[in-house]
Amino acid sequence: MPVEDKAVGKQWGPETFEVEADRIRQYADAVGEGSRVHQDAEAAKAEGFRDVVAPPMFAVVYSAPAMGQAILDPEVGINFGAMVHGGQAFEWSEPVCAGDTVTTTATCKEIYERDGKGFYVFETISTNQDGDEVVRATWTNIVRGV
């Protein structure tokens, strides 16, 4: 059965995420980022950051509200139980710090079938409260047995 690609071009969001220092600390601890700049505002300011700074991969946290809508949208039609994460790309710009408001929009870029698998490719673009881009991401999800 060919995959349905009518959702290509559809957008989700903008969704906003208020970045809190405790959430950065919790994330940094879970991934083993031990630098004080992810824990302590004074340490972060001494390194030139506005406040406690997020590790780069914290992008998954503030992107989640928009990406979650995208992959769960019935119009996209992902069989969630058969989905695996195939690939991921991030391009970082401005650092994200505690106190920032990050706004993310997700777009379905491609849906195609190869070797009996469905490929669902999404892009997210996240900006901060000043309108500066903080990250641009490509998420490739693969659904087996389409």
Added chain:
Amino acid sequence: MAELNEGDSIPELHVTPDPGLTKRYAAASGDPNPIHTDEEFAKSVGLPSTILHGLWTMAQVARAHTEAAGGDPRALKRLEVQFRGMGFPEQEVVVTGEVVEAGDGTVVTETVAEQSGNQIIRNASATLEAP
């Protein structure tokens, strides 16, 4: 950054996810999928046990890069990975790789993350810049 030249290996990163790691990462990241946290559920869908979050493993690849660049999170400008196979708790993850381009304050690397000899992240490509 200045010490990373073409052909150099980046310092290896070794980390063994403890039994509670996937629950802590699930809470921190907001990924609720029970295949990572519920042993019985994971087995019910045909997995041998709970599996690591791919994005946690990617975060280890990212950390190997920021540490190679001296610890500044601003140094990592780009990271692209492909996920392959499954990672498991309580088995050591090793990130290795090398510099494939270097110049003008920019370094491009190619890395992999392995567990017991299986590549769970491959074709990872990253760009580091002197902040």
